Structures are given as structure tokens and as C-alpha cells.
Amino acid sequence: MPVKKIMVVDDSPTERFFLQDLLTKKGFTVVTAENGEEGVAKAKAELPDLIMMDVVMPGLNGFQATRQISKAPETANIPIFMCTTKDQETDKVWGVRQGAKDYLVKPINADELLAKIAALK
Numbered sequence: 001m002p003v004k005k006i007m008v009v010d011d012s013p014t015e016r017f018f019l020q021d022l023l024t025k026k027g028f029t030v031v032t033a034e035n036g037e038e039g040v041a042k043a044k045a046e047l048p049d050l051i052m053m054d055v056v057m058p059g060l061n062g063f064q065a066t067r068q069i070s071k072a073p074e075t076a077n078i079p080i081f082m083c084t085t086k087d088q089e090t091d092k093v094w095g096v097r098q099g100a101k102d103y104l105v106k107p108i109n110a111d112e113l114l115a116k117i118a119a120l121k
Contacts, residue, residue: 037060053083
């Protein structure tokens with residue numbers, strides 16, 4: 001199933017704008033959320049084809065939100081890419097253990113991201 005709708009969950013307006021701009025120009029529909037709680041709710045309401053999840057956010061962090069989304073029956077099949085400044089191997093392992101399909105370290109390399117999205121098809 002080709003990826004058409006992508007949700008970006010990030011508390012940084014700059015990061016949300018960067019990813020939304022990049023993905024929209026490549027023909028994707030983009031939905032955004034400003035924090036983990038909103039991300040979990042919108043994942044259930046919007047059922048995007050892919051979720052780009054920041055880790056460090058106030059309230060529900062990206063690891064917690066990823067765990068909730070990947071465990072809920074209605075959203076369990078949505079792939080999640082963690083997109084974060086946390087670049088330690090332990091963070092990557094923990095992200096995957098929470099249900100993330102991939103882990104990208106900021107600043108995001110646009111070509112790498114687009115290749116990973118294409119590989120989901």
C-alpha cells in the first residue's frame with residue numbers, strides 16, 4: 001500500500017514546518033500534531049499511512065506515544081518513524097522496542113527520509 005497521508009508529531013513549529021513543506025512538495029498529504037497526546041488522538045482519527053514521531057516533547061513523550069499507537073488495535077499497523085536529536089544506540093533500541101519501524105536522527109536528511117518512505121510500499 002503506497003504511503004499517501006503522513007502525520008508529523010513534533011513540538012517544534014520549525015521541525016513541523018520543515019517536514020510538512022518537504023512532504024507536501026513530494027505529493028503527500030500531511031497532518032500535524034504538536035505533542036504526544038494530540039498525536040495519539042489524531043492517529044486514531046486520521047489513520048495516516050505513516051507517522052513521523054519526535055521523542056522529546058512535553059507531556060506524553062514520543063516513546064510513550066509510539067507505544068500507545070503501536071499497541072492500539074486500530075492503529076497497530078501504522079508504521080512509525082522516530083525523528084529525534086537523541087542519537088544514542090540505546091535510544092534507537094528503545095524506540096524500536098516501543099513499536100517504531102525506523103529511527104532517524106535530526107537534522108533529517110530529506111533524501112534518506114524519502115528513500116525510507118519509498119521502501120515502505
